[in-house]
Amino acid sequence: xxxxxxxxxxxxxxxxxxxxxxxxxxxxxxxxxxxxxxxxxxxxxxxxxxxxxxxxxxxxxxxxxxxxxxxxxxxxxxxxxxxxxxxxxxxxxxxxxxxxxxxxxxxxxxxxxxxxxxxxxxxxxxxxxxxxxxxxxxxxxxxxxxxxxxxxxxxxxxxxxxxxxxxxxxxxxxx
Numbered sequence: 020x021x022x023x024x025x026x027x028x029x030x031x032x033x034x035x036x037x038x039x040x041x042x043x044x045x046x047x048x049x050x051x052x053x054x055x056x057x058x059x060x061x062x063x064x065x066x067x068x069x070x071x072x073x074x075x076x077x078x079x080x081x082x083x084x085x086x087x088x089x090x091x092x093x094x095x096x097x098x099x100x101x102x103x104x105x106x107x108x109x110x111x112x113x114x115x116x117x118x119x120x121x122x123x124x125x126x127x128x129x130x131x132x133x134x135x136x137x138x139x140x141x142x143x144x145x146x147x148x149x150x151x152x153x154x155x156x157x158x159x160x161x162x163x164x165x166x167x168x169x170x171x172x173x174x175x176x177x178x179x180x181x182x183x184x185x186x187x188x189x190x191x192x193x194x
Contacts, residue, residue: 039085042164046084047077049160076120083119084112101169108165113157117150 054069087093093111096104128137171179 035085038088039081042084043077043081045164046080047074050077050080076123079123080116080119083115087112087115097172101166101173105162105165105169108169109158109161112161112165113154116157116161117154 050073051070054073055067058065058067058069092115093104093108096107125135129135167179
């Protein structure tokens, strides 16, 4: 392979790695806070025990989101005003993440010798209503993620990164 091709592969890998990292950090914060909240509500002794599960699930779900994004899942409203693709992508990805969570629980349950019905995870309060509420929470929490992503898509040249992470006085001086 030529040096140019290897350089391009390395650049693409670093770009995808950064995207995966940001998705992972967002999901880890979300899932970590959920598990911390659950531990507080249930008055568990070791509040941070479930953080390892949150870390692992955030990593797996980030890879699912990155893969779905690579296959342009829920990209069919890109030409519409921003509110439509943001809400649509939030809904589709909330359903996708909930589906993969169910699939993961089914596989783990079957690995441990449980039936499919016994492997059904108790999301929320274990009822359909609780599952719906958790899905709704996922939708709401994913909305700012996709809002920033859609805005980033429209603002080019790293301008959004500069707006968030550089001093505004430096940005004014650069203009």
